[in-house]
Amino acid sequence: MAPYYSTMNLKSRFAPSPTGFLHLGNARTALFAWLAARSTQGCFVLRLEDTDQERSTALYEHALLEDLRWLGLDWDEGPDHGGGHGPYRQMERQSIYGDYFARLQTAGRAYPCYCSADELAAERAVQRGAGKPPRYSGRCRHLDAGARAQREAAGLRPTLRFRVPDHGTVVVPDLVWGERHYALADLGDFVIRRSDGSPAFFFANAVDDALMEVNLVLRGEDHLSNTPRQILVLQALDLPIPAYGHLPLLLGADGQPLSKRYGAISLRDLQHHGYLPAAIRNYLARLGHHYTATGFLNRVALAQGFSLTQISRAPGHFDPEQLRHWQREALQSLDDAAIWTWLTPWLRDKVPMGQEIAFVAAVRANMVLPADALDWAERCFAVPLADAEAIQTIAAAPQGFWSAAQATLRAAGGDYRLWTKTLQKESGQRGKALFMPLRAALTGLTHGPELAVLLPLIGEGRAQTRLQAAAQLT
Known part of the structure; x- marks a missing residue:
């Protein structure tokens, strides 16, 4: 039973049930099927298997299409797109x-x-x-x-x-x-x-693939035992049999398969927290598939580097730190203006008008998610909360350091380099002993972006207020 597709006519599909929000396991299946099609300039079909009428809702259908588009996937045939093999909802078939x-x-x-x-x-x-x-x-x-x-x-x-x-x-x-x-x-x-007249999964899924001329089916390993039954149905009906590839399962931190029924992380959850679609694509594409390129890849490069022969049999494990890594990589692929566009829903009223791009340029290396940027916006433009380490650093500054810091900042007119050079002479402090207390007083932290780029954002007035507050702690 040789596959009847080639690199010239490959047609894959994603056929979810609209019974919940799209979780990462199904998102990876959709991505792999899409990559397989796009890697050969083939056709990608979206079909909705909505025969579970008790759990299938219009809300979940709308969310499913919306989330797939947000992830960066497009389809050539589908319920909202048309095509020559519709309808694309099983209840309409x-x-x-x-x-x-x-x-x-x-x-x-x-x-x-x-x-x-x-x-x-x-x-x-x-x-x-x-x-x-x-x-x-x-x-x-x-x-x-x-x-x-x-x-x-x-x-x-x-x-x-x-x-x-x-x-x-x-x-x-x-x-x-x-x-x-x-x-x-x-x-x-x-x-x-079923007794209510609706088709069972074994049947409708297989018949739809054949009638829609799908010749490559990529789906989860949990469907492997379904395949012999579906092949029997297609043989009995004298319908074409697609090539099947069953992807290793994606497991959660508890070692159990991700499932929308049991609280698995959904794409919508990640979008809510500010993850970029490109970060999720780069992460999921490598969960169960080997890429020669190890760096960040755009959509075209991900498709070009995808090969069915590079799919692994080992289960993938969802690792939040790896996802954060690809989020950092995705951020670094954007210019400052694009990052601000991404941050705007979270920071619209937190950064003064006209300082948006300067703010992004200053803090982009120190953020992964919008929550990080929001924290830095508050540290620059509001009243920062100092952590315990910063308070200890402020309190350990030598006698007279803070009064000298205020006076030299005033004399320097807010010029960072002139200020720190003068303060070094006045206080006798240099290196870490000079810069760490200043960072702690101005930002409430002992780490972060360069003070030279933060001071213009904080402004001389706010900086003087924070230096005065630091003096009260010594």
């Missing part, structure tokens, strides 16, 4: 599925199942108790028309099960894990249509 259900039933490859949830649970319990893997026993396989009519007259609404051959093997050639073989006898007949 019910009539299409109905036709294929009928084909399978006519061919004897599917049959109605009237077993209740309690009956199935009891059956699985017995199998587990006997040390056997749970699978459907096939009790409804051989019901005749009369038995089926009797059950339906009693009000039972059947599911539809796919009839798996009793013997043989299905081969799954996986781009990440290699070729895998599954004994058909171990699979059991599986549900392809």
Whole structure:
């Protein structure tokens, strides 16, 4: 079963369920599928698998599309974009599925199942108790028309099960894990249509891929066991089978797979804290994929460097420090004006008009997130809170240091270099003994940007007030 795509016609997709905000595990899957398409000038499809009507909402659908765009992904076909293979919401494709259900039933490859949830649970319990893997026993396989009519007259609404051959093997050639073989006898007949008439994942997902001419499916490793069933469905319907690649799972700090049901970090969370899309792209692209280039890459370079052969089998672990590293790299790729545009929602009223770019130039090397910039804005333009180390440094300054600092600053007219040179002569302090107390008094910290670029932002008036306050601590 060779893949029927090439670098000339590759078509990948991302097919999420709009049942929650997009978490990092699914965001990485979307990114890898997008990179695979863009690396070959192929086609990328967005499809919404919204058959879980209890949990799928318009709110989550809107958020999903919004978050993918924010991440920098675009698609050639999708629910808001159109295309030649729509509709792109599964609930709008019910009539299409109905036709294929009928084909399978006519061919004897599917049959109605009237077993209740309690009956199935009891059956699985017995199998587990006997040390056997749970699978459907096939009790409804051989019901005749009369038995089926009797059950339906009693009000039972059947599911539809796919009839798996009793013997043989299905081969799954996986781009990440290699070729895998599954004994058909171990699979059991599986549900392809629920009792409410909606298609099950196994069915709709596979049929949609075929009808939309998707020829490369990248998805999480947790879907690996679904693949033999989907291949069986496609073979029975004589539909094309895509190439599959199952990505290693992305694990949280607790070692468990990230999941939107269990509080995993979402893209929306990271956006709220001020992470840049480019930082997240660079981080996620390297979680389970090896790039030759080790530095920051823009969207085009990420796509050019992506290769299916470089996907790892090892699970990725979400590391906040690595994400912060790529945030720093992304920031350094921007000029001062672009950084201010990014910071504006957080700092709009915190930096005096006309000083925005000078402020960014002064503090950009000392910030990772907007919260860092906000802290420096308050230290420059408001009343800074001194930490314990700064207070100790201020209190340890020698007698007369602060009065000399005030007098020499006044005489220097706010000129930093003239001020510090004169203060060195007046106080006899030099190096760390000179600059550390000044930094502590002016910013409330013993580390940070160069004082030479901060003093013009702080201004002589605020600086004098802070030096006077420092004198009160000695």
